[in-house]
Amino acid sequence: MDYSVINKRAAGAAAVDYIVSGMTVGLGSGSTVDYMLDKLAEKVKEGLKVQGVPTSKKTEKLAKHLGIPIVDFATITKVDLAIDGADEVDPSFHLIKGGGGSLVREKIVDANAQQLIIIIDETKKVPQLGTYPLPIEIVPFGWQKTAEAIAAFGVEPKLRKLSEQDVFVSDNGNYILDCPFKLIEDPHSLHQQLKQLVGVIETGLFTSMADIVIAGEEGKVEKLTKEK
Numbered sequence: 001m002d003y004s005v006i007n008k009r010a011a012g013a014a015a016v017d018y019i020v021s022g023m024t025v026g027l028g029s030g031s032t033v034d035y036m037l038d039k040l041a042e043k044v045k046e047g048l049k050v051q052g053v054p055t056s057k058k059t060e061k062l063a064k065h066l067g068i069p070i071v072d073f074a075t076i077t078k079v080d081l082a083i084d085g086a087d088e089v090d091p092s093f094h095l096i097k098g099g100g101g102s103l104v105r106e107k108i109v110d111a112n113a114q115q116l117i118i119i120i121d122e123t124k125k126v127p128q129l130g131t132y133p134l135p136i137e138i139v140p141f142g143w144q145k146t147a148e149a150i151a152a153f154g155v156e157p158k159l160r161k162l163s164e165q166d167v168f169v170s171d172n173g174n175y176i177l178d179c180p181f182k183l184i185e186d187p188h189s190l191h192q193q194l195k196q197l198v199g200v201i202e203t204g205l206f207t208s209m210a211d212i213v214i215a216g217e218e219g220k221v222e223k224l225t226k227e228k
């Protein structure tokens, strides 16, 4: 088994230790979260009482399959804790997310959680965001014009596709542009500027949201807490 799998699994399992009975838990998306769900399902079978708020159709399907109780986000008053993955994490805990295309629902659930734990393997830790192409969810209508507006930021947006013919469509029925900025000096300001553009729904920049980062490294975990 390769180390990234071992590290993702270790980080996922460590995050489950933060869940106590009675919690409503935001369930992020991606492969690292899938390992967390495996561990959470074990705990549920042992008697842990939780309800999960999934951030993607894929996570919802897997959680149900594993026997983790799911609740409709519209019916709850608070999310105690959200556990989610990331594509890049900088030293200030700013994130790039959306590699799997689930950024909008993730941001809605994560932003409404009282605490956000990010689980990663150590390769996701970077000194500065931007090596990973920033996913931006956009309205399909006139997507070329939205891509042109984003290109004015000095980046070449690429429409995410499943194949030569098939465009990737998010759970919300939208398109995603992957934008290789290379180096993002000020993630919060870039996010604000991109959000001003007509056609942009949400960016994969999650700034000042994560409280704890759990990074799997050589099968062990490093737990980092944000300095307040």
Ligand SMILES: O=C[C@H](O)[C@H](O)[C@H](O)COP(=O)(O)O
Pocket (backbone or CB within 6 Å): 028, 029, 030, 031, 032, 033, 084, 085, 086, 087, 097, 098, 099, 100, 101, 102, 103, 106
């Ligand atoms: O849209 C996908 C999410 O933002 C994921 O949390 C992110 O891409 C990390 O995924 P993984 O754990 O598979 O690397």
